[in-house]
Amino acid sequence: MWWMRKLAKNVGLARLKHTTSSGNSTDQSLAIIGVPFAKGQSKQGVELAPDLLRQRNLTQVLQSVDDRLVINDYGNLKYSVDERLLKQQREHYSHIRNYADFMACNRALIGQVQKMLEQNSQFLTIGGDHAIGFGSVAGHLQHTPNLSLVWIDAHADINLHNTSQSGNIHGMPVSFLLEQLRGTWQHAGLDEIAPNCLPKDQLVYIGLRDVDPYEAFIMNKIGIRAYAMDSIDRVGVPKIIEMTLDALNPQNKIHVSFDIDALDSHVAPSTGTAVRGGLTLREGISIVEALRDTKRVQGVDLVEINPKLGSEHDVRTTVDSGLEILKSMFGYRRSGAWSNIDTGILG
Numbered sequence: 041m042w043w044m045r046k047l048a049k050n051v052g053l054a055r056l057k058h059t060t061s062s063g064n065s066t067d068q069s070l071a072i073i074g075v076p077f078a079k080g081q082s083k084q085g086v087e088l089a090p091d092l093l094r095q096r097n098l099t100q101v102l103q104s105v106d107d108r109l110v111i112n113d114y115g116n117l118k119y120s121v122d123e124r125l126l127k128q129q130r131e132h133y134s135h136i137r138n139y140a141d142f143m144a145c146n147r148a149l150i151g152q153v154q155k156m157l158e159q160n161s162q163f164l165t166i167g168g169d170h171a172i173g174f175g176s177v178a179g180h181l182q183h184t185p186n187l188s189l190v191w192i193d194a195h196a197d198i199n200l201h202n203t204s205q206s207g208n209i210h211g212m213p214v215s216f217l218l219e220q221l222r223g224t225w226q227h228a229g230l231d232e233i234a235p236n237c238l239p240k241d242q243l244v245y246i247g248l249r250d251v252d253p254y255e256a257f258i259m260n261k262i263g264i265r266a267y268a269m270d271s272i273d274r275v276g277v278p279k280i281i282e283m284t285l286d287a288l289n290p291q292n293k294i295h296v297s298f299d300i301d302a303l304d305s306h307v308a309p310s311t312g313t314a315v316r317g318g319l320t321l322r323e324g325i326s327i328v329e330a331l332r333d334t335k336r337v338q339g340v341d342l343v344e345i346n347p348k349l350g351s352e353h354d355v356r357t358t359v360d361s362g363l364e365i366l367k368s369m370f371g372y373r374r375s376g377a378w379s380n381i382d383t384g385i386l387g
């Protein structure tokens with residue numbers, strides 16, 4: 041920040057350390073991968089979000105939050121569908137939409153996430169629709185088997201291929217990840233592409249308000265911790281955060297999968313399956329701040345921003361909200377940043 045440097049110079053300060061920083065570690069690096077995947081649902085437009093966020097200066101925005109963070113943008117993910125996946129689709133999964141594309145994209149993403157974590161301390165996956173939550177979390181699990189997952193969403197996205205009413209695979213990624221549900225995808229070869237999976241007690245949902253009957257049945261049956269909007273109303277965000285962190289293994293790294301539709305449609309209108317009565321932006325920020333403050337967040341997804349839905353103003357509002365969430369996720373403090381300033385300015 042030029043004015044701080046100028047101030048430092050004018051007052052003759054010996055050294056002006058970091059002006060805005062969140063952590064004390066020196067080698068923090070964040071990998072970013074865009075996944076322009078839109079075949080998990082039927083509306084065109086979500087594939088434009090990664091490049092739109094870049095146009096809105098995603099890297100610079102995150103850099104301004106933490107000037108020591110090294111940010112590596114790996115561009116947008118590419119994938120190709122092979123005959124084997126087409127065969128799986130034909131023989132077992134033709135009743136859901138775009139299975140082969142889903143698997144091809146997520147297979148590529150699983151490899152990409154592992155590579156990024158070998159080279160960086162954290163990663164951010166930008167969707168695309170939430171179907172890519174599978175590859176992002178599965179890749180994370182292959183690198184870091186002891187992982188906890190916080191899924192912030194209006195929806196549970198835990199449908200099985202034979203319970204989904206829409207056939208949209210963005211409503212199913214969690215069932216590919218959970219130890220207790222993977223067996224329902226027995227023709228998908230999951231043991232090969234993603235042997236490590238998530239035990240149900242390391243998953244917490246926050247923000248639910250549109251859960252399909254079969255999803256509720258499944259969640260209830262296997263006992264999944266879910267803080268839907270009604271619990272948030274009853275006990276408030278601080279208590280929800282406390283219960284979430286109590287539930288998760290304190291030794292584990294954390295993956296935060298943030299579906300923009302978790303936020304209320306006033307602050308995030310440009311999304312394919314908007315549901316009213318959601319989190320305020322402040323509640324969303326509070327939640328990600330608390331998660332960030334654990335210093336255990338290693339992977340983050342931001343999905344379902346659709347720049348083709350709504351007015352220009354709607355799109356701006358939605359992207360702005362997404363950027364605020366990411367800022368807080370990666371270190372922004374609403375109270376200001378001061379802890380690393382050591383100038384001797386007050387003598």
Ligand SMILES: NC(=[NH2+])NCCC[C@H](N)C(=O)O
Nearest residue numbers: 170195199206208210211313
């Ligand atoms: N990632 C999302 N926005 N998912 C919405 C899913 C909606 C519905 N439960 C379905 O399975 O089709």
Ligand SMILES: [Mn+2]
Nearest residue numbers: 170193197299
């Ligand atoms: Mn979702």
Ligand SMILES: [Mn+2]
Nearest residue numbers: 194195299301
């Ligand atoms: Mn959703």
